[in-house]
Amino acid sequence: MDLAFTKEEIAFRDEMRHFFRNEFPEAIRRKASEGRHLSRDEMVVSQRFLNARGLAVPHWPKAWGGRDWSPIQTYFYQDEMQQANVPPPLPFNVSMVGPVIAMFGNERQKHEFLPKIANIDIWFCQGFSEPGSGSDLASLRTSAKCDGDHYVVNGQKTWTTLAQYADWIFCLVRTDPSAKPQEGISFLLIDMRSPGITVRPIQTIDGGHEVNEVFFDDVKVPLENLVGEENKGWDYAKFLLGNERTGIARVGTSKERIRRIKELAALERVGEQRVIDNPRFREKLAAVEVELKALELTQLRVVANERRGARGKPDPASSILKIKGSEIQQATTELLMDVVGPYAMPYQPQFEEGWNEPPIGPDYAAPAAPTYFNWRKISIYGGSNEIQRNIIAKAILGL
Numbered sequence: 001m002d003l004a005f006t007k008e009e010i011a012f013r014d015e016m017r018h019f020f021r022n023e024f025p026e027a028i029r030r031k032a033s034e035g036r037h038l039s040r041d042e043m044v045v046s047q048r049f050l051n052a053r054g055l056a057v058p059h060w061p062k063a064w065g066g067r068d069w070s071p072i073q074t075y076f077y078q079d080e081m082q083q084a085n086v087p088p089p090l091p092f093n094v095s096m097v098g099p100v101i102a103m104f105g106n107e108r109q110k111h112e113f114l115p116k117i118a119n120i121d122i123w124f125c126q127g128f129s130e131p132g133s134g135s136d137l138a139s140l141r142t143s144a145k146c147d148g149d150h151y152v153v154n155g156q157k158t159w160t161t162l163a164q165y166a167d168w169i170f171c172l173v174r175t176d177p178s179a180k181p182q183e184g185i186s187f188l189l190i191d192m193r194s195p196g197i198t199v200r201p202i203q204t205i206d207g208g209h210e211v212n213e214v215f216f217d218d219v220k221v222p223l224e225n226l227v228g229e230e231n232k233g234w235d236y237a238k239f240l241l242g243n244e245r246t247g248i249a250r251v252g253t254s255k256e257r258i259r260r261i262k263e264l265a266a267l268e269r270v271g272e273q274r275v276i277d278n279p280r281f282r283e284k285l286a287a288v289e290v291e292l293k294a295l296e297l298t299q300l301r302v303v304a305n306e307r308r309g310a311r312g313k314p315d316p317a318s319s320i321l322k323i324k325g326s327e328i329q330q331a332t333t334e335l336l337m338d339v340v341g342p343y344a345m346p347y348q349p350q351f352e353e354g355w356n357e358p359p360i361g362p363d364y365a366a367p368a369a370p371t372y373f374n375w376r377k378i379s380i381y382g383g384s385n386e387i388q389r390n391i392i393a394k395a396i397l398g399l
Helices: 007-023 026-033 040-052 071-083 091-104 107-118 233-244 251-265 279-307 318-344 368-379 385-396
Strands: 124-127 143-147 150-157 168-174 185-191 197-203 209-222
Touching: 007 071, 026 040, 071 251, 071 279, 091 107, 091 124, 091 168, 091 185, 091 233, 143 168, 150 168, 150 185, 168 233, 185 209, 185 233, 251 279, 251 318, 279 318, 318 368, 318 385
Parallel strands: 124 168
Antiparallel strands: 143 150, 150 209, 168 185, 197 209
């Protein structure tokens, strides 16, 4: 593994750092750093600001707004964005459906959708998970039957993140019920304004409205909204999930969270002692920092493999990044709870519905209890950690 960055790569890192910390709208960065939900309008402003500067879809093909960056440049882009608390571009648009359309869509779909996806003129949500078909995605039952010039879709999707904001949904649907589970699935683009679609909110334990159920009752979808070939959706889904897991370790996010925890721990006291001076707390903090450094080195190893040309299919080591990355992110929320102590529990609706924002010293702590509960999901999405362990056992250990 070669971890020696060139002068050009270091200059690129510094350029990204300066841009994200000094040019990006400060009010949005501040709100994100405090752990508060961004509104739909704020998310749109954020992505359009990046897109206007060529920084929303750098990993796309150059013909559609990509930057043709090296793996190292992409790594620095993600890491500096995360450390600066800049909200990433909407992943359903830029990391999921966009790359699928760019790779497998026809020319009409590319011209019609890709510019709008990059600029978030169209907001997509993801229609994969179903009741009883989460990690076992191949068992999905939402059906699409061909009827003349359109499909008729019936079924239900669940845990659909931000569907309340979405204009379109990309869906895996079963188009051949007689085929083997993975071989009878297709990839459809569906307008959320279509008659027969119902979105029902699911309130999460942190009091927020982030996920939804989506019901399809005889929804008509034009045949031209099929991406690629019929019954090839499983292949496109694997391609999409490979993109989703890129950067899922969120090393930069954990670095920034550790910095924030130290800052707050230096302000908060238990009796006469600052939390940061408590030996037990320092021991727990150091343990997380050591694991984070190991995770960062593992991520750089994956990047180094890509730099040597091992691109084209996901590195099995990305499963290690997913597991440890999610565990470390959850560990930082436990440290935050240790810091804010009794301030974590009171509900403070005057700040924002569903979130508490307790004052500590001259600043605010990130909403500790809601963040703690919400981040339990991190080990599930993007392929549950149990599934990732199976991948490691088979692809790395040969078991």
